Amino acid sequence: MKIYFKLTILFLTIVFTSCEDVIDVDVQTGPSRLVIEASLDWEKGTTGNNQTIKLSKSTPYYDTTTNTGVTNASVRVTNDNDNTEFVFTHQGNGEYTTTNFIPVIGQSYTLEVVHEGETYIANETLMPVVDIDGITQSIESGFDEEDLEVNVIFTDPEEQENYYLFKFHKQGDLLPVLEEGDDEFVNGNEITWWFEKEEDDETDKIEAFLPGDTVNIDFFGISESYSNYIGILIEQSWGAGLFSTTPVPLRGNCINTTNADNYAFGYFRLTQVVRTSYTFQ
Structure with missing residues (x-):
């Protein structure tokens, strides 16, 4: 995939006259990849049954496409202890939902996404949070x-x-x-x-x-693994500083078991969460 953009450079001459050159620069971009936003968050005080997973495709930096939702995938989450399956149904906009998820603290779950003949797998444990x-x-x-x-x-x-x-x-x-x-x-x-x-x-x-x-x-x-992932993501979002490392594509825990080279972006996490608000006096 190639993106062409025009870079205008202004040259000042000794006599303060100027000219404008138009240069076409060939910018290489990576392939479009599946983006998996699978954050199953169990808010304290609720059943946690209603959950949503979002699937989309990545786009080049200068691409203005807004409708990138993936509509032809199969999405399910399995309780690794008793093999209970929770099927996520597509809603027509890239969102896949379920109303019968059963959250269990300390339990591991496996996410399976099948898209265009390739299977992506991720495993995570539901972590608790204190009040x-x-x-x-x-x-x-x-x-x-x-x-x-x-x-x-x-x-x-x-x-x-x-x-x-x-x-x-x-x-x-x-x-x-x-x-x-x-x-x-x-x-x-x-x-x-x-x-x-x-x-x-x-x-x-x-x-x-x-x-x-x-x-x-x-x-x-x-989890510790998600903490490592989100810590790097937060650091990269701050922008380049004097001692910052060069940003690189950040891989999550969603593994393409069909074609390892065609990896996905995103992360499968399971958390317990407390939500509140505060108004300053």
């Missing part, structure tokens, strides 16, 4: 002592290794912010996880939290 003990606000924990931050307080279980994912989404913002962590140095202790929005110095746009702002908070318990 949130409290939510407060402050200004002393963050990088800027004048900016508000939200503090999520919880108690880490001592008897096990735990990996956590937070999703903070200020109401009105286009995208959420993801942060991941573990209990390596705080095992068994009360933890206060703070989140602060800083001002954007490049655009002079104020992004810091203000009184009256509401932030939605999702608190997930995740």
Whole structure:
């Protein structure tokens, strides 16, 4: 697949006259791949029966195609202990849903996606999450002592290794912010996880939290393997810095057992999640 774009370069001459050259640059792109968004999240206080898996195809960076949903796949999840199968039915837009999924903490499940004659398999275990003990606000924990931050307080279980994912989404913002962590140095202790929005110095746009702002908070318990995956993804999303590694295509746990070279993007995860919100005073 090739993309051609025009790069305009302006040359200034000594007499301040100028000319414009048009250069066609052949940009190589990778093949279109299956994208599997299979996040089965069991919100505490619900049955967890309703779940959705999204399938789409990747597109080149400059491609403006918006309708990339995959409509001709077979999707199912199997409980590895008793072989109970949960079939996900296509909804006509790339989304595959079920209303009878049965979540079991600590249980492993296998995802199977069959698309265009190729089979993709992934395995994951449903991880628990502790309750949130409290939510407060402050200004002393963050990088800027004048900016508000939200503090999520919880108690880490001592008897096990735990990996956590937070999703903070200020109401009105286009995208959420993801942060991941573990209990390596705080095992068994009360933890206060703070989140602060800083001002954007490049655009002079104020992004810091203000009184009256509401932030939605999702608190997930995740596996170690998913923690490693999402940690790299978060780091790459920050952009290239002075000491950053060169971004590379990030493979998840969805393995093409028919043709290993035609791997998929995305990840199959199973988590328990606590969802809440906080309004700054």
